[in-house]
Amino acid sequence: MKKLLIITSYLGFFILGGLTFTYLSTTEAASSLKKINVSQDTIHYYVDKVEKKPKEGQSGFIYEGTTYVPMRFIAESLGKNVTWDGKSKSIYIGDAPTFISLKDVKPIGSDEDHFFHNPSSIVISTGEKFEQSYQLGGYHGGGAVQDHTVEYMANGKYKSFETYLAPVKKLAAGSFGIGYMKIYADNKLIYDSGSIKDKVKVNVNLEGASKVKFEIEGSGLGILDPKFTQ
CATH class of the missing domain: 2.60.120.1060 (NPCBM/NEW2 domain)
Structure with missing residues (x-):
């Protein structure tokens, strides 16, 4: 059964931890905050023909015809580490730069x-x-x-x-x-x-x-x- 969620957030940052959203506090970022309606449904994930299941609460969602999925789950399913740098608001998949x-x-x-x-x-x-x-x-x-x-x-x-x-x-x-x-x-x-x-x-x-x-x-x-x- 589909659920309709109303979420206020800066879209790009949900991907690190499923449906966990973060507000940005800077003046520049604040101007980009908006409220959106998304459809949450059960999504099945397969990696090399093997089904992988995300943790509870990390389901993806559909917004304006695009399916968004939890990046950490996808990267780790492919054998890659994920690092979040809160200071620079950057996500690193695999080796982080020096x-x-x-x-x-x-x-x-x-x-x-x-x-x-x-x-x-x-x-x-x-x-x-x-x-x-x-x-x-x-x-x-x-x-x-x-x-x-x-x-x-x-x-x-x-x-x-x-x-x-x-x-x-x-x-x-x-x-x-x-x-x-x-x-x-x-x-x-x-x-x-x-x-x-x-x-x-x-x-x-x-x-x-x-x-x-x-x-x-x-x-x-x-x-x-x-x-x-x-």
């Missing part, structure tokens, strides 16, 4: 820009606070435009680079943004943020790269917890 903060990586050459060696706490325009972060311009986002170019040896040991870019204060209507970031792998441009007006996530594939170079410019631009992954 993160290396940019502050702990030495730039190329003695004359290189050491901008990423002095992180601090940053509060961005949404009110969120980030540690191990950086900003261009004055402490409250004012001051002259700054630019920095930093290059690192990678030697193929990094899988990716990730960070968030965001204004550290609210922008005036019609603003053209407060800066940008460009990323080069072996002197080839692989990422260009364009002018930043809102918080955006950066996640760039660096597999096989020998060198990685960052160009950043702006005033009031926050670079939030930048790191390489291995």
